[in-house]
Every structure is written in structure tokens, then in C-alpha cells.
Amino acid sequence: MLNSVIVVDDEASIRAAVEQWLSLSGFKVQLFERAEECLAQLPAHFPGVILSDVRMPGMSGLQLLDRLQQADPDLPVILLTGHGDVPMAVEAMRNGAYDFLEKPFTPQHLMGSLRRALEKRQLVLENRRLHEQADLKAQLENTLLGMSQGLQQLRRQVLELASLPVNVLIRGETGSGKERVARCLHDFGPRADKPFVALNCAAIPETLFEAELFGHESGAFTGAQGKRIGKLEYANGGTVFLDEIESMPLAQQAKLLRVIQEQKLERLGANQSIAVDLRIIAATKPDLLEEARAGRFREDLAYRLNVAELRLAPLRERREDIPLLFEHFARTAAERLGRHAPAVSGGRLAQLLAHEWPGNVRELANAAERHALGLDSPNLESLPGGRSLSEQVEAFEAQCLRAALRQYNGEIKGVMEALQLPRRTLNEKMQRHGLVREDFLGGE
Missing domain, CATH: 1.10.8.60 (Helicase, Ruva Protein; domain 3)
Structure with missing residues (x-):
């Protein structure tokens, strides 16, 4: 059950009283003195109810209602009114307000109205979530084509993993679509508007690997002219896809493991750590744990990469x-x-x-x-x-x-x-x- 309530009122005594009542009843309360402050900090798809006074300096409660209706017509807004404002509040309900409470009101009356409004909000948000899931499913069906049971299961797994902040290991043969699946994990998740950086570990010469991943400062090595941002730093906030991860040199595996563990990296030739927020999606043909047992891959990195695994069936x-x-x-x-x-x-x-x-x-x-x-x-x-x-x-x-x-x-x-x-x-x-x-x- 949702329990978030935003209270907008220019009277400190009203805000304090309402906060006390609601907090004691288990509500999560956020207070604002002015409507403009509320609008500036209101998150998209706010999972709760707005409780607002009608008469306030600057933007009034009615003007706030109008702005909220433009942004989200289904967001419940309960107005607090004085005796002379009742006809105005009734008209506001015709224009989209959920309810109004005439001052002074009792805690019981307030709680009843809020709980009904929150129940409505929960139904609206659940309905939106189901519609969004259906839309994403349709988009994914047009991206990962196939009607086989294996493909249908893969699409379900991609939708589940796309929204989770975990690293994923994709296993599959050459040409089976590993990069396309990685791209879907990025595009259908919360990092979709951030960079997606793909690297084929087998295609990078070992001597250039560290500079390619981590970047370098000017003069870090012979030929390093000027500062260069590495692929990991460039992908900050987004996703890094490391194809043929089994080809990564052991020395760089250790440095990648440190980046995953600490969410920090250092450019070549620098002493300062740079914070990065990355999701790592790796792809491989062989079993990384077998590669680790053969001494060709770090076992600790294999476990870090394989938080979740997707296997792509060959055609x-x-x-x-x-x-x-x-x-x-x-x-x-x-x-x-x-x-x-x-x-x-x-x-x-x-x-x-x-x-x-x-x-x-x-x-x-x-x-x-x-x-x-x-x-x-x-x-x-x-x-x-x-x-x-x-x-x-x-x-x-x-x-x-x-x-x-x-x-x-x-x-x-x-x-x-x-x-x-x-x-x-x-x-x-x-x-x-x-x-x-x-x-x-x-x-x-």
C-alpha cells in the first residue's frame, strides 16, 4: 500500500499538526511552504497524494492543481479550504481535485480521505505498470525475433534482468546475437538514456588494452599526447559490453575486478581515482569457470561477472x-x-x-x-x-x-x-x- 503524502501549506502550525498526525499513522510525509517548491521537487510518477492549502502567497492551491493536472491528470490532490472557499473547492473538484477538507478538520476525516486517495493512486500506478510492461514486451518481441520456447524464455529473462542493477554474463556461439541481447538489456532498463559502450576484447592489442579501457594522462607512456578518456569512464552511468571477455589479458582482468568492486578507476599516469557507475555485461563462448580452472581467467572476476547468466541457444x-x-x-x-x-x-x-x-x-x-x-x-x-x-x-x-x-x-x-x-x-x-x-x- 502506498503511504507517501506531500503537504503544501504556508502556515507552519498546520504543517506541523498534519505531519504529526500522519507520521503517527505510518505515512511518509514531505512538507512544503510554497507551491513553487513542491513543483520543483516533485518526482515523475509520484507514488502518493498531494495535500494543499488553497490560499497561499505566490502560486495558489488552485494554480498548483492546474499545473499538476497538466503533468499527471491521475495524481490525487486534496485541497484544504477555509469556510468561504467551499464553493471554490467544489468547482475545483469538477476540474480534477480528488477531495477537499474544510478547516478545521479532524484527524479521522483527513485519514479517511487520504487512504481512499492512496488506494486510487495505487490502482492507477499498477495499471500504468502493466501497460508499460505490455509495451516493452511488444517492443522486445520485435527486437529479439522468434517463437521457439527458448526465445520466449530469453525475452522473459531479458525483461526481468533489464531493470535490475546486476552484471550479466551472456554465453553463446559466434553469431548467436550476444551483442543484440546486451543492447536490449541496456535499452529496456533504467540506463537506456546513458551510453552503451561495446568492446571486443579479442580485437584490442594487449599493449593498448589498458589505455583503451582506462584512458591515460598526457605523457603516461611514449606517444601518449594529451589526456584521453577511456571506454569505462566514457560509459559512466550506462552500460559496458565486453564481448569475448575470455580474451582479456590477466593483468587487465585484475584492474577490471577492482573497478567492479570499488566503482572507481584510475587513468594511466594518474594518481587520482575517478568514481564511475557502470553496469557490466560480458559475453563469452567458453565456460569462464573452466577457463579459470585452466589458469586462463581469474575465478574471482568470473563470479563477479556472472551474477546472472543468459544462454543463447544456437540456431x-x-x-x-x-x-x-x-x-x-x-x-x-x-x-x-x-x-x-x-x-x-x-x-x-x-x-x-x-x-x-x-x-x-x-x-x-x-x-x-x-x-x-x-x-x-x-x-x-x-x-x-x-x-x-x-x-x-x-x-x-x-x-x-x-x-x-x-x-x-x-x-x-x-x-x-x-x-x-x-x-x-x-x-x-x-x-x-x-x-x-x-x-x-x-x-x-
């Missing part, structure tokens, strides 16, 4: 996403080139589903772009050690079911007729492939 483990991703990449490439993407034939789709995709989504995107250009390779086949015929048939069946469900917006009767399947058989196949009709309601 061969979520083949049902291949047609959707291929279509998306082909359409995007065709639009960029100002042309229409050719249709995907059944034979071509079978090839796509049978291929092992060692380069994962990156390789698929390249194949889709070639398709948009009309440059399809006729020899796209499953690599040695590929799937059995039954596995390929299963993947193709799942795609056919998904396409029909999407076409008929989850309407079972239409799917049954299109695929010529009895309801019981359709239900069994949907259950086996993890398909739920609710996921397709209102779809394209």
Missing part, C-alpha cells in the same frame, strides 16, 4: 525460428535495396531447416540478403553430423503449424481445415511442439 537448437528470421532479414535487405524479396519455395525452406548454421543468426542473415538479391546458393545443405530425417520432418511440421496458426490468428477451426487435421491430432501436435493458440490471437 540449430531452435530451427522453428529459421523461417521467421529468414523472412525478416530478406525483407529488410530488400527494402534497403529498393526491391521485393523473392518468395521462398518449399524446397528452399527445407534446405534452410536442414542446414546446421555454424555461423548462427549472422550466417542466416547473410543467406537472406543473398536471397533478396536473387543470389541463392543451390548447395545449402546439412553439414556432416546434421540432423536425421525424422528431426527435419519435425522441424518442418512445427513451421507449418506455426504458419497456419499465424494465418488464422489462432482460430483452431481455420487451422484444422487448412491442414486437414482432426482436432485431437492438431491438439497433440501443438502440444508436442510447444504451441499455444493464445500466442497467435490478434496476430498478422
Whole structure:
């Protein structure tokens, strides 16, 4: 239950009395003598109620109400009035005030009005939160594409972790989308308006690593002309994405660990520490703890980075996403080139589903772009050690079911007729492939 109340009144005795009553009843109280002060310090989406006198020097309570209504029409405002102000207060309620209390009022009357207003505020904020979550979910579905159970679970994990102030380790093969997931963790969290700095640890020469991360002062080493801000300092307030973290030199691992622990860094050639507020998202192909046991990575840093872990499944483990991703990449490439993407034939789709995709989504995107250009390779086949015929048939069946469900917006009767399947058989196949009709309601 919310319990925050802001009291705005120019009379010190009224403020003191109301604060005492409310504090004893468990309310969190903030006092202001003038309406202008309240407006200047009022946070967005204030989780409480405003209690304001009507007649005050400078901005009146009615003017404050008008300003608050413009900023947040659902914010409850209770007005405190003298006897002669009652008709004015009634008119103010028609204009959006939640309630008014005529002076002198009893603590019981005040508490009753406040609790009702706080209950209303709680419902409004909860409704907003649910709408925001739905909007974020829709945006994320358009960013991390796929209908497989693994992708749906990944999106849920990203939404949960995005708002949490914890470091995240992303594990996945080359081309599986680690940087895109890292970007989503940043963009869908509270640091979205701050810098997102991506570094590939394998691409930085060891001799330049420290200067690249921590920056340097003028003359710190031969060739260091002028002061340079390092990537970690530049990302202050935001997110640092360290790809292929397993390639980071051991000496720099120790310094990164210190930055994570102390939230401070020192430029090369400087003695002064600089405070930084960073979220670290690291990505790796191998298991960092196995790397630590082999002496190639610091175990303490591995634990610091792996507060939460996300595993990205390779494309061969979520083949049902291949047609959707291929279509998306082909359409995007065709639009960029100002042309229409050719249709995907059944034979071509079978090839796509049978291929092992060692380069994962990156390789698929390249194949889709070639398709948009009309440059399809006729020899796209499953690599040695590929799937059995039954596995390929299963993947193709799942795609056919998904396409029909999407076409008929989850309407079972239409799917049954299109695929010529009895309801019981359709239900069994949907259950086996993890398909739920609710996921397709209102779809394209």
C-alpha cells in the first residue's frame, strides 16, 4: 500500500499538526511552504497524494492543481479550504481535485480521505505498470525475433534482468546475437538514456588494452599526447559490453575486478581515482569457470561477472525460428535495396531447416540478403553430423503449424481445415511442439 503524502501549506502550525498526525499513522510525509517548491521537487510518477492549502502567497492551491493536472491528470490532490472557499473547492473538484477538507478538520476525516486517495493512486500506478510492461514486451518481441520456447524464455529473462542493477554474463556461439541481447538489456532498463559502450576484447592489442579501457594522462607512456578518456569512464552511468571477455589479458582482468568492486578507476599516469557507475555485461563462448580452472581467467572476476547468466541457444537448437528470421532479414535487405524479396519455395525452406548454421543468426542473415538479391546458393545443405530425417520432418511440421496458426490468428477451426487435421491430432501436435493458440490471437 502506498503511504507517501506531500503537504503544501504556508502556515507552519498546520504543517506541523498534519505531519504529526500522519507520521503517527505510518505515512511518509514531505512538507512544503510554497507551491513553487513542491513543483520543483516533485518526482515523475509520484507514488502518493498531494495535500494543499488553497490560499497561499505566490502560486495558489488552485494554480498548483492546474499545473499538476497538466503533468499527471491521475495524481490525487486534496485541497484544504477555509469556510468561504467551499464553493471554490467544489468547482475545483469538477476540474480534477480528488477531495477537499474544510478547516478545521479532524484527524479521522483527513485519514479517511487520504487512504481512499492512496488506494486510487495505487490502482492507477499498477495499471500504468502493466501497460508499460505490455509495451516493452511488444517492443522486445520485435527486437529479439522468434517463437521457439527458448526465445520466449530469453525475452522473459531479458525483461526481468533489464531493470535490475546486476552484471550479466551472456554465453553463446559466434553469431548467436550476444551483442543484440546486451543492447536490449541496456535499452529496456533504467540506463537506456546513458551510453552503451561495446568492446571486443579479442580485437584490442594487449599493449593498448589498458589505455583503451582506462584512458591515460598526457605523457603516461611514449606517444601518449594529451589526456584521453577511456571506454569505462566514457560509459559512466550506462552500460559496458565486453564481448569475448575470455580474451582479456590477466593483468587487465585484475584492474577490471577492482573497478567492479570499488566503482572507481584510475587513468594511466594518474594518481587520482575517478568514481564511475557502470553496469557490466560480458559475453563469452567458453565456460569462464573452466577457463579459470585452466589458469586462463581469474575465478574471482568470473563470479563477479556472472551474477546472472543468459544462454543463447544456437540456431540449430531452435530451427522453428529459421523461417521467421529468414523472412525478416530478406525483407529488410530488400527494402534497403529498393526491391521485393523473392518468395521462398518449399524446397528452399527445407534446405534452410536442414542446414546446421555454424555461423548462427549472422550466417542466416547473410543467406537472406543473398536471397533478396536473387543470389541463392543451390548447395545449402546439412553439414556432416546434421540432423536425421525424422528431426527435419519435425522441424518442418512445427513451421507449418506455426504458419497456419499465424494465418488464422489462432482460430483452431481455420487451422484444422487448412491442414486437414482432426482436432485431437492438431491438439497433440501443438502440444508436442510447444504451441499455444493464445500466442497467435490478434496476430498478422
